[in-house]
Amino acid sequence: xxxxxxxxxxxxxxxxxxxxxxxxxxxxxxxxxxxxxxxxxxxxxxxxxxxxxxxxxxxxxxxxxxxxxxxxxxxxxxxxxxxxxxxxxxxxxxxxxxxxxxxxxxxxxxxxxxxxxxxxxxxxxxxxxxxxxxxxxxxxxxxxxxxxxxxxxxxxxxxxx
Amino acid sequence: xxxxxxxxxxxxxxxxxxxxxxxxxxxxxxxxxxxxxxxxxxxxxxxxxxxxxxxxxxxxxxxxxxxxxxxxxxxxxxxxxxxxxxxxxxxxxxxxxxxxxxxxxxxxxxxxxxxxxxxxxxxxxxxxxxxxxxxxxxxxxxxxxxxxxxx
Amino acid sequence: xxxxxxxxxxxxxxxxxxxxxxxxxxxxxxxxxxxxxxxxxxxxxxxxxxxxxxxxxxxxxxxxxxxxxxxxxxxxxxxxxxxxxxxxxxxxxxxxxxxxxxxxxxxxxxxxxxxxxxxxxxxxx
Numbered sequence: 001x002x003x004x005x006x007x008x009x010x011x012x013x014x015x016x017x018x019x020x021x022x023x024x025x026x027x028x029x030x031x032x033x034x035x036x037x038x039x040x041x042x043x044x045x046x047x048x049x050x051x052x053x054x055x056x057x058x059x060x061x062x063x064x065x066x067x068x069x070x071x072x073x074x075x076x077x078x079x080x081x082x083x084x085x086x087x088x089x090x091x092x093x094x095x096x097x098x099x100x101x102x103x104x105x106x107x108x109x110x111x112x113x114x115x116x117x118x119x120x121x122x123x124x125x126x127x128x129x130x131x132x133x134x135x136x137x138x139x140x141x142x143x144x145x146x147x148x149x150x151x152x153x154x155x156x157x158x159x160x161x
Numbered sequence: 162x163x164x165x166x167x168x169x170x171x172x173x174x175x176x177x178x179x180x181x182x183x184x185x186x187x188x189x190x191x192x193x194x195x196x197x198x199x200x201x202x203x204x205x206x207x208x209x210x211x212x213x214x215x216x217x218x219x220x221x222x223x224x225x226x227x228x229x230x231x232x233x234x235x236x237x238x239x240x241x242x243x244x245x246x247x248x249x250x251x252x253x254x255x256x257x258x259x260x261x262x263x264x265x266x267x268x269x270x271x272x273x274x275x276x277x278x279x280x281x282x283x284x285x286x287x288x289x290x291x292x293x294x295x296x297x298x299x300x301x302x303x304x305x306x307x308x309x310x311x312x
Numbered sequence: 313x314x315x316x317x318x319x320x321x322x323x324x325x326x327x328x329x330x331x332x333x334x335x336x337x338x339x340x341x342x343x344x345x346x347x348x349x350x351x352x353x354x355x356x357x358x359x360x361x362x363x364x365x366x367x368x369x370x371x372x373x374x375x376x377x378x379x380x381x382x383x384x385x386x387x388x389x390x391x392x393x394x395x396x397x398x399x400x401x402x403x404x405x406x407x408x409x410x411x412x413x414x415x416x417x418x419x420x421x422x423x424x425x426x427x428x429x430x431x432x433x434x435x436x437x
Contacts, residue, residue, distance in 0.1 A: 127278020
């Protein structure tokens, strides 16, 4: 007996577009960088590994997590552009900068979403080749971002509570 | 917060017993491991702001995932391990939240796997870090609170 | 000019400091939340010309800090830094006594311009 193929999980595009806009806006405003945000896609498998990630959790009317992840070279350049000076990587100040970037992106997106949800303080993961997992029952949408200095990803796993 | 530390010491072994049928014993110090580590975290926001984080080596996470998802001979994937630890952290976090002033919200868990990484929850301080042992495997549960300044 | 920067993010304080240093000869002080800000203010009898205050901070948030400052000080210029989500609350901040606000994320130019506007308006008053 044939079974019907599993339907792909439903993704609410209205939840994703604000993150696309937020990435462009924050990078342009705070770092003076133009970025090309490519078509968001459903994340199908684990990985890739990154070197720096900023994680912000939503709770309340929206639940889930947003993760902004970078490879080392891009992280160093972006933090320097953002802060206005080079910060030694793997230091507390560098972590604070990564976290603040994630915070600004999520804050700007939350503003456009217009929701009354809480967001956590940022958690920053620093370490070569780590993988951040998402809530398993929420589709993860990858927002690929390209800059002149390289690529990074914003991964959005949120849904209405 | 000392009360919450005592509760973490009490309820973590209960959760391990209920979910995994594994006995957790208190450990004297936080384990250092050379192998890949899996960490999971839930955030609490509202009247109290902080996080509950759990960390163990991949072997322990793999064992937990195999038991929790009844994987028999199959090898748990990274996603399985992260899901298992996320679920266990969620249970600990839910119990901690019940002890806190209301209203508080509990986030969904997030989890990380890697060989050599640090986890910094910004603008927060570690209130307590409680190590446990299960046979020759070890893990720790941490409670972090958003930083307050003394008056 | 003496400026106090109040934000729980050290990164944001660095960014603000760099942006405002371009305005001229400025002495900066910093605080990571409202309680620390009140302590810094008490320790500076000469006072500050301008205080830039973040909205979301632990212990004592931006609005609470502004209200506290205005209990005894109607003169010091206050600029609130807020995200777009809190723009509605800017009305509360203005009622509490801030002189101006800047929305995060902001460019160095826009922060400088907000400060110039605030200083110019105070001078004209």
